[in-house]
Amino acid sequence: MRAQTNVAGLALVAIWSTAGFATAGDASQGIKVSINGVDVTGLTSQKFEGCTVAFDASGNIAIDAPGYQVKKVAPPPDPVDKPDTAPVPLPGGKHYYLFTEAKNGKAVGDKYSVLVNGTVIKQFESSDETLVEDINAHLKVGANQILITAVKSDGYSGGSVKDWFRIVVGEGHEEDNKAIVEKTLHKFTRSGDLSEPGQSAYTLKVQ
DSSP states (O other), X not given: XXXXXXXXXEEEEEEEOOTTOSOHHHHHHTOOEEETTEEOTTOOSOOOOSOEEEEOTTSOEEEEOTTEXXXXXXXXXXXXXXXXXXXXXXXXXXXXXXXXXXXXXXXXXXXXXXXXXXEEEEEEETTSOOOEEEOGGGOOSEEEEEEEEEEEOTTOOOOOTTOEEEEXXXXXXXXXXXXXXXXXXXXXXXXXXXXXXXXXXXXXXXO
């Protein structure tokens, strides 16, 4: 991999320093290529002008390229694996869910954040499609503090009391890869006529 940038008339060629850089053909023949003393064996899709090319007794190629600065840089780091947030088993095999209900939710014009024990676990808007999510991964045995906040989105232009959006915390189980909610534990409902921010707090006890 390489990147080329022209800075004040000087072409900078940056080369990722990696063991797999040489091509199969070059590696088998043991031929090395260098530009201004920097090993660039296997470099592809690059053009240099006004250069002097020299071959040594072993067939290695040395290129003198005035006006070009060549250096190796570290390759981009590998992506960091995201932590496993799969539902975790809780006493009694219980599952706790966050789900939404709405009637013309777009007219409500809210943006929501759901926090569990002080950490934001979900953000969405009243215009989004119905949400059903297992929140076991964010819970612990004992008391869990759930806070739901609502603020108006930038495009809110006023709605009606007949328009509403509801966030529900419920208890249930999973069956055939589907969430079965058996008990409603907490509700937070916002109507379209509400123009001020709002919030709702609930303590979920897992035993």
